[in-house]
Amino acid sequence: MLQRSSPWLLVISALFVTCLITANIIAVKLGTIGPLIVPVAIVVFPLSYLFGDVLTEVYGYATTRRVIWMGFACNLIAVVAITLGGVIPAAPYWHSQQAYETILGASPRILAASFIAYLVGEFTNSFILAKLKIITKGRWLWTRTISSTAIGQGFDSLIFITLAFSGTIPLAVVVQAILSQWIAKSLYEVAATPLTYIIVNALKRAEGCDTFDYQTNFSPLAVSDI
Numbered sequence: 001m002l003q004r005s006s007p008w009l010l011v012i013s014a015l016f017v018t019c020l021i022t023a024n025i026i027a028v029k030l031g032t033i034g035p036l037i038v039p040v041a042i043v044v045f046p047l048s049y050l051f052g053d054v055l056t057e058v059y060g061y062a063t064t065r066r067v068i069w070m071g072f073a074c075n076l077i078a079v080v081a082i083t084l085g086g087v088i089p090a091a092p093y094w095h096s097q098q099a100y101e102t103i104l105g106a107s108p109r110i111l112a113a114s115f116i117a118y119l120v121g122e123f124t125n126s127f128i129l130a131k132l133k134i135i136t137k138g139r140w141l142w143t144r145t146i147s148s149t150a151i152g153q154g155f156d157s158l159i160f161i162t163l164a165f166s167g168t169i170p171l172a173v174v175v176q177a178i179l180s181q182w183i184a185k186s187l188y189e190v191a192a193t194p195l196t197y198i199i200v201n202a203l204k205r206a207e208g209c210d211t212f213d214y215q216t217n218f219s220p221l222a223v224s225d226i
Helices: 006-024 046-058 061-087 097-104 110-136 141-165 171-191 193-207
Strands: 030-033 036-038
Touching: 006 046, 006 061, 006 110, 006 193, 046 061, 046 110, 046 141, 046 171, 046 193, 061 097, 061 110, 110 141, 110 193, 141 171, 141 193
Parallel strands: none
Antiparallel strands: 030 036
């Protein structure tokens, strides 16, 4: 039986949360990848889905649910700390208050969109992967990771861009931004599939664990696993 204090579980969970918080901090910058205009968070945010896939594949949906909520709580702490840091009056000789607010500050609308998109996207990703694992009897890992991530990232991009920017930029730009993010993140997952296989196979051997969620309670708000 896998112990919840497993050091590898702690490592994957820490990487998941780190990718999430880092992505939210650097997402303020927009960049270009070929014809696509995307937040530079694209360099790290998809990794949260990769580690989410690993968590669900190896440890199961119930464990992943706890990590998703932990990520939500840690991100909330970061947002509160950044906000309080901006409110504290700047020292007379420190002249970067405006830069601080521009880079680290975010409107309540952006924050709300980010939190909602994160929860919907991550829980959708984990749910679909867990169900597909049962359907495929644990075979064809690539079909589960790519399918679940494409759908989860799709919801994430749709919800975030729509809630954050609708009414402030033209509808055509909203649609383009949604598609650009979704395509870029999905291609990222496809490219990272070999890495996912390496991590998953190594963890299954190290942990002696390969969880199938036959009896799992799939409610995101469930307290018990079953």
